[in-house]
Structures are given as structure tokens and as C-alpha cells.
Amino acid sequence: MLLTIDVGNTNITMGVFRDEVLLGMFRMTTKRPRTSDEYGFTICGILEQRGIDPKDIKDVIIASVVPDIMYSFTSGIIKYLGTTPILVSAESDTGVKVISDHPSRTGADRIVNAAAGHAIAMGPAIVIDFGTATTYDLIGPDRTLEACIIAPGIETAGRSLWGGASMLPAIQIKKPDTILAGDTVSGMQGGLVFGAIGQTEYIVERMKEESGYTDAYVIATGGLGRIVANETDCIDLYDPELTLKGLRLICDRMKGNG
DSSP states (O other): OEEEEEEOSSEEEEEEEETTEEEEEEEEESSSOOOHHHHHHHHHHHHHHTTOOGGGOOEEEEEESOGGGHHHHHHHHHHHHOSOOEEOOTTSOOSOEEOSSOGGGSOHHHHHHHHHHHHHHSSOEEEEEESSEEEEEEEOTTSEEEEEEEEEOHHHHHHHHHHHOTTSOOOOOOOOSOSSOSSHHHHHHHHHHHHHHHHHHHHHHHHHHHHSOTTOEEEEESTTHHHHHTTOTTOOEEOTTHHHHHHHHHHHHHTTOO
16 A cells, blocks of 8 residues: 655645555644654554554655654654655656756645646646645646746635734635625635635636646645635636645656556
8 A cells, every 4th residue: 555645834634545546535733743753653543543554554655845844754654654755856756847947946745736737637737736825836738847826825814814903803714605795704705715716717817828728727626725616617627635646646657657
């Protein structure tokens, strides 16, 4: 079995694959400091609760944008799962060519999403990841990561809103029944959700126009991506498992199976 891990700024998302089948996904928070023993014990405990024997994990691959935790995190995996994880970076054999003045600064999650996005689209694609930041990545027909736009994530924008204005409460992020809000909470929800929808439509249209990839296939992922994807025709596919699938594809390639 393969354990795929996406270490994001807010959550660590993990998925277990048997061949091409995703057996399960689970998450743990990133912010909380942990020792290698805590990471290893927690991962093994979650696997066992899902009916997966940690001894059956033969390979581990990680995409991380949080370098500060990686020493303890990888040490815990080595100690408790008995395997040294593959760490994805711009220098890895991912099959994705990064077009940038500084390729090494490109987030591993974006490279992984590009690999998965191209495999789905089989041509030009735009991958939108609604996470702590909302990233829009342009993938060319020859699997090149050509450009990106990075905006505040929906929840990040919300925290800024109620954290910076003392009269505004923390709210659940969801689409209100109407954009014509009659109260503060639904007004905030409308601003965040309809604002994200409008931003998405404009940026996707502009990316297609300037790149010339007018038929680019648009794929969304990330926790809050479903809210936006359900409300606009500019997104062709919403896949919450996209990053994990990309990690599986890259692992297969690096081990000579893909």
C-alpha cells in the first residue's frame, strides 16, 4: 500500500492507496507542534482505526509547504512505518516542468496538482486549489507549469475580516440564500462566497485569454472548492482527492511504474 501525504499550512491530508484505489482519506492539524513519536503514533493510530495495518504501508510520498515540521514528521514515519518517505520538490522527477525564474520556490503541492491536472485533462488545464491560499495554476499541453495566481483563501479572508473588525463575528462559510443580505452574518457570507465565485470566473477567463489556451480544462480542489464549483460553469470538475492522486502518479513514475 502507498501512503500519500499533503502537508498544507492548515491541515495534513493523507490518503492510502492500494494500486489505483484510494482506500481512505484522513486529516490532522498542521499548526500543533508534535514530536516524531507523536506524529508516528498518531498516524499509526488513525490507520488502525480505518482498518489498515501500518505494516502494510510499503511506500510513503509527501508534498509539503511547511518545512518547519518536516524533520520531526519524516522521522516519525521512518520510526513507526519503517520506510523512508519520498519528498516531492521542483528537483524531483515528477514529469512536470516548472517555467519560473526560481523553480525551487514552487510549492510541491502545486507541482503535484499540475501532474494530476494534466493526467485528467490530457492537454491544457487550469487547476484551482481552494486552501489557506487560493492558487490558480496554468498547465500547458506538454505538462509545463507555466503560470500561477495566488490569492487569499476564502477562510483566510474570513478570518482577516472578523479578526480586524471588532463588530464582525466569526461565521460559518456557506452560500446564503440571496446576495441581498438582510443581516450581518449573511452579508459576510455573501461577500466571501459570491466574491470568491466572481474572482474565480474573472481569473479563469483572463488566464484563458492571455495564455491562448481557450479550451483549457478547469479543475478545482481543496476543502471550500465545492462551494464555488457548485455555483459556476467555469469549473469543469471538482476533485477533492486531486493532490493525493497526483502524489500517487508521481510515486509510480519515480519508482518506474508509470
